[in-house]
Amino acid sequence: MAEVAPKSVLYCKICSWPPEYCEFGSSFKRCQAWLQENNEDLYNQLYSNANLSNQLSSLSIEKEAKLSADLEKKQAKEEAKAEKELAKKLMSKITIKRIERNKRKHIISISGMEVLEMDLKKICKTFANKFATGSTVQKNAEGKNDILIQGDVSDEAKEIIEKLLTEQGLKDVKIEQVDDKKIKKKQAAQTQTK
Secondary structure (H helix, E strand, O other): OOOOOOOOOOOOOOOOOOHHHHHHOOOHHHHHHHHHHHOHHHHHHHHOHHHHHHHHOOOOHHHHHHHHHHHHHHHHHHHHHHHHHHHHHHHOEEEEEEEEOOOOOEEEEEEOHHHHOOOHHHHHHHHHHHHOOOEEEEEOOOOOEEEEEEOOOHHHHHHHHHHHHHHHOOOOOEEEEEEEOOOOHHHHHHHHHO
16 A cells, blocks of 8 residues: 655744634734745735635625724734733843852752743753753742752853743843852851841
8 A cells, every 4th residue: 555645734933823724813914924935835825916806806895894904903902912922021031049058069040931931841851951960840939930950050051041042032031140148057146146
């Protein structure tokens, strides 16, 4: 028997649907621009003037006006929402905190990684493999997830995070490094007596 090769389906990088269904989504204009850049033949097949005139001939003028007005509203609302999300992402910051555990042992706590919209467990696994140390995802006091890495690898972790941010197109996100040291018992006793 001859084996049948699986069919390759093109998916839109904007809305993750096949291009035939992009018109029903809220980011239609961006999807159309993406399709025009990446697959000119399919764009001409779906959105050429002759094809659009055939589709519109079956609609009445009032229905057509109403549909276009609704679509424009929906697209404008979605674009505003996307801009707000992007601005919120760019205003956030990632904090890399170096916590002293014992005399020479440290833990690195990384908070604010939700900006990447990636699975934190996968990022944690990447850190564990890269630094050959233990790495976990743990909830902090605010209820958000932090990544804890054993060892003093804050500078290297910062480089990896910067690389991940540039891959996502979020170069403007601030990365702050903080050094938390435990107060020794003698110093704590001296500050309390003063």
